[in-house]
Structure formats: structure tokens, C-alpha cells
Amino acid sequence: MNWIKIVVFAIAVLVFNGCQQNSSKQNISKEEYSIPKGSYQRNIKGVVSIETFDHYSRSLKRGYGFYISPKTLVTNLDLIKGSYKVKVAIVGTDDYNEAAGYTAYDIDKNLVILKTWTENLNYLHLDRSIKSIPDSIAGLYRKSRKIYAPKFAVDKSEKQDSIKKYRLSKGSYGGQPAFTYLHHLLGIIQTQKEGKEKVSYLVPSSEIMALSKKQMKEPVSVYELRTKTNKVYPSYKSIKGFRIKTSMGNIDIKLYNQTPKFRDNFIKLVSDQFYDSLLVHRVLKNFLIQTGAADSKYAAKDDVVGWQGPGYMLETNVVPGLFHKRGAVAASKLPPERNPKDRSDGSQFYIVAGRVFNAEELKDIEKEKGIKFTQKQIATYGSVGGAPHLDGDYTVFGEVTRGMDVVDKIAGVKTYAVDRPVKDIRVYSIEILK
Numbered sequence: 001m002n003w004i005k006i007v008v009f010a011i012a013v014l015v016f017n018g019c020q021q022n023s024s025k026q027n028i029s030k031e032e033y034s035i036p037k038g039s040y041q042r043n044i045k046g047v048v049s050i051e052t053f054d055h056y057s058r059s060l061k062r063g064y065g066f067y068i069s070p071k072t073l074v075t076n077l078d079l080i081k082g083s084y085k086v087k088v089a090i091v092g093t094d095d096y097n098e099a100a101g102y103t104a105y106d107i108d109k110n111l112v113i114l115k116t117w118t119e120n121l122n123y124l125h126l127d128r129s130i131k132s133i134p135d136s137i138a139g140l141y142r143k144s145r146k147i148y149a150p151k152f153a154v155d156k157s158e159k160q161d162s163i164k165k166y167r168l169s170k171g172s173y174g175g176q177p178a179f180t181y182l183h184h185l186l187g188i189i190q191t192q193k194e195g196k197e198k199v200s201y202l203v204p205s206s207e208i209m210a211l212s213k214k215q216m217k218e219p220v221s222v223y224e225l226r227t228k229t230n231k232v233y234p235s236y237k238s239i240k241g242f243r244i245k246t247s248m249g250n251i252d253i254k255l256y257n258q259t260p261k262f263r264d265n266f267i268k269l270v271s272d273q274f275y276d277s278l279l280v281h282r283v284l285k286n287f288l289i290q291t292g293a294a295d296s297k298y299a300a301k302d303d304v305v306g307w308q309g310p311g312y313m314l315e316t317n318v319v320p321g322l323f324h325k326r327g328a329v330a331a332s333k334l335p336p337e338r339n340p341k342d343r344s345d346g347s348q349f350y351i352v353a354g355r356v357f358n359a360e361e362l363k364d365i366e367k368e369k370g371i372k373f374t375q376k377q378i379a380t381y382g383s384v385g386g387a388p389h390l391d392g393d394y395t396v397f398g399e400v401t402r403g404m405d406v407v408d409k410i411a412g413v414k415t416y417a418v419d420r421p422v423k424d425i426r427v428y429s430i431e432i433l434k
Contacts, residue, residue: 038183040140040147045122047091047140047177050075052083052222054311055338064091064141064175065114066188067123072215074208075175076190077105077112081225082311088116092142101219104211107230109163109203110190111211115219124177124185126205126212133166133204137178137186149179154202165190165201172200226312233271234432236263241401242270243431246280247424249406251351252433253329255398258319262331262344262397265314269347270430274310280410280425281305282418286355287387289410290332291427292348304418306348307334313343314395322396323377325386326354327407329398344395351400353411354386365389 046067052060060083065075073088080086080102087096097118105112138149153169174191187204241254255263269275279296283289295308314331324330329351331344357365362373362381365388373381373388381388400407414422 046124048088051087053085055084066177067120070119077110084223101221103215126209168200241433245428247426251403251406252401253398259397276429278427288350290350309346312346316344317395324390325380326384327400328352328396331395352387356385357381
């Protein structure tokens with residue numbers, strides 16, 4: 001009769017374990033997770049490290065994503081947007097390959113699907129059978145040749161109905177996949193800043209599936225994502241000007257309607273708080289001051305900055321009648337060797353402090369550049385001053401209306417070899433004046 005006792009005991013253990021599992025998987029049907037969807041050892045082969053680059057092959061951001069078909073992968077849009085080139089490699093390898101482009105994106109859900117030239121048969125399957133999210137999920141990453149699957153509690157009370165995001169109990173790496181304990185893919189992890197804290201969310205695989213159905217047949221360059229937005233920006237008609245708040249004082253400027261692309265781009269960047277905490281990274285003594293370089297935000301004292309903008313450039317637009325008088329606001333450029341199409345930087349601009357030029361000097365500049373100054377230019381450069389030798393080469397798109405004393409003060413600071421101020425001068429923010 002011992003065998004009867006053994007069978008009874010085994011049944012009791014199975015019932016107890018089943019109760020334990022059911023208590024940790026509320027609202028999950030047995031059918032949804034009855035069959036394991038692989039293993040972590042297999043699934044990790046579908047996860048990729050992603051690195052983005054600008055026009056000059058300088059690294060911008062790093063993150064994660066994962067394959068959802070042999071040649072397509074999903075990741076977070078904010079990782080890719082603003083880049084010129086994207087490279088991916090299976091996690092744990094250094095075999096990076098360039099992505100062919102994107103085939104679908106969703107701004108609200110912060111998702112983008114990329115197509116790759118290389119094929120990966122170890123892609124993760126989007127599970128159509130999953131109808132609900134469990135109370136806890138497992139992440140997945142590789143470190144030192146080992147696979148880790150940390151557990152995260154899911155807080156359903158913070159579900160965002162329109163976007164279907166679920167807040168997680170602790171932070172994780174954005175772009176990584178999330179699974180059940182039986183290796184079912186549940187979705188992608190996203191991180192966002194809330195105050196001073198970084199919070200992680202789970203976006204369910206159902207959202208990825210919906211996006212995958214909207215894919216284009218041919219990939220489009222990721223560079224085109226830089227201008228994609230559904231945000232409504234203020235109309236230039238409602239804006240009187242801008243106040244640049246720096247650590248040395250405020251400078252008020254207004255923008256010209258004759259250069260609409262530069263005007264609207266500036267409104268967008270200011271609205272997105274792009275300029276907040278950037279340095280006035282370049283000062284040419286009593287000549288000009290320059291800011292807007294993204295690589296200056298966290299720059300250390302000896303870092304060389306001024307090479308990074310928002311990830312795009314604008315076609316230079318020299319408008320007759322808009323010239324480099326004292327107080328002029330103009331778009332800067334990278335050197336010709338890095339800017340063969342002679343385009344203007346997407347965010348960097350300079351303000352002219354300048355000096356007064358006499359008639360002889362202006363004639364010399366005309367001869368050297370092969371241009372002819374108007375009577376208005378001659379009168380202005382001879383009385384107010386400016387930088388006439390820059391005319392015809394850069395887009396002037398605004399002017400200072402108040403705070404030239406601050407411009408002069410900044411233009412007079414001590415600099416070192418790369419024209420960077422010895423003591424950091426920071427742009428706290430730029431405020432829209434209405």
C-alpha cells in the first residue's frame with residue numbers, strides 16, 4: 001500500500017504548487033501560459049544592443065531593442081530620433097551592423113520598428129494569446145556571459161488607458177523585452193523621467209503587434225524621424241520674442257519672419273527645452289558669443305565641445321537686407337571638411353558683439369569677398385558696428401532687443417585655446433515672450 005501513499009502525496013504537492021502559482025498570477029488563464037515559449041537562453045539571442053550616431057559617425061546614444069521577425073526589430077523611438085545612423089548587435093557580441101531604416105513608428109507610444117540588412121532567426125514571437133498582464137514580470141539581459149532575469153512587480157493602478165502602459169516597481173533598461181516566468185514575451189520596457197526620478201513602464205506586445213501591421217514595404221532613413229512630431233508648438237504670431245537667461249544675465253531677442261524655417265525651428269527647440277543648461281561654449285573676444293551645442297550640457301572642463309547639434313542641419317538662407325550688424329543673431333556652421341553641403345547647424349547660433357568699421361575697411365572686405373554693401377549696411381557698420389566680413393556666408397535670423405550689455409560682458413571674458421570661456425557660462429533656459 002506504500003505506492004498508494006506516494007501517489008496521494010504527489011497529488012497533494014501538485015495541488016499545493018498549483019495554488020501557489022495561481023496566487024501569483026492573478027487574472028491569467030491557464031491556456032495563456034500552458035506552453036513555455038522557449039527559454040531565456042534562446043530569447044537572449046533576439047535582444048540587441050543599439051548605438052546611434054550623428055552625421056560624422058560620433059556616438060550619440062546607446063540602448064536596447066529586440067527582433068520581432070527575421071529582419072525587423074522594435075525599440076523606443078526616443079533612442080533613435082535625432083540620429084543619422086543606427087547600428088545593432090546581438091547582446092553579448094560586438095558584431096554591429098547598420099540598420100536599413102525604419103518601417104513604422106508611433107510617437108505617442110514611443111515605439112519604432114527598424115529593418116536590418118542581416119537576418120536573425122532567433123526573433124521573439126509576439127504572443128497573440130496573451131490577454132492580460134500578470135502581477136510580476138521578468139526582464140532579460142546578459143552580463144559577463146551570464147543571463148539575468150530580474151523580477152519586477154507590475155502596478156496596474158497606474159495603467160494609462162490610451163497608451164496601455166503599466167508602471168513597474170523599479171527601474172530597468174529601456175528597450176529591453178519583458179517576459180512571464182514561462183518565457184512568454186509580454187512587451188517592451190520604457191523609462192521616462194518624472195521629476196528627479198526615472199520610472200520604468202511596460203508597453204504590452206499588443207501595442208507592438210498593432211504597430212507592426214502598419215509597416216511600410218520599404219525602409220526609410222532614420223534621419224527622417226528627426227522632424228516627426230505630433231506636438232502642437234506655439235504660433236510665431238503669438239510670440240513677441242525670447243529671453244535667454246544666462247549665468248551672466250538676460251538677453252532678449254526677436255526673430256525675423258523672412259527666415260521662417262529658422263524661426264519655426266527655434267520655436268520648436270525652445271518649446272522642447274533643448275537649450276536648457278547648455279554652455280555659451282565659444283567666445284571670440286569683442287566679436288561674438290555662441291551657444292546651442294548639445295555636447296556642452298554635461299561637458300567637463302577640458303572637453304572639446306561644439307560639434308553636436310540636434311541631429312540635423314538646415315539649408316543656409318542668406319536674405320538680402322538681413323546682415324551682421326551689432327546684436328544680430330545668426331546660425332553657425334561646422335567647418336567645410338565636415339559640412340560639404342554648406343548647411344547651417346540645427347541648433348547652434350551666435351550673437352554679434354562686433355565693432356565699428358571705417359570706409360576703408362569696408363571697401364577691403366567688399367574687394368576680398370566680391371560683394372557690394374548697401375548704403376544701409378555701410379551706415380550701420382560705420383556707426384553701430386557689427387561683423388561685415390560674415391555677410392553672405394551665414395543665415396541671420398534675428399536680433400537682440402535688450403541685453404547687449406550682457407552680450408558685451410560675455411564677449412569680454414577670458415578664454416583658452418578652443419575659444420571656450422575659462423569659467424563656464426551657462427544658458428539656464430530660454431523663455432518665450434508673448
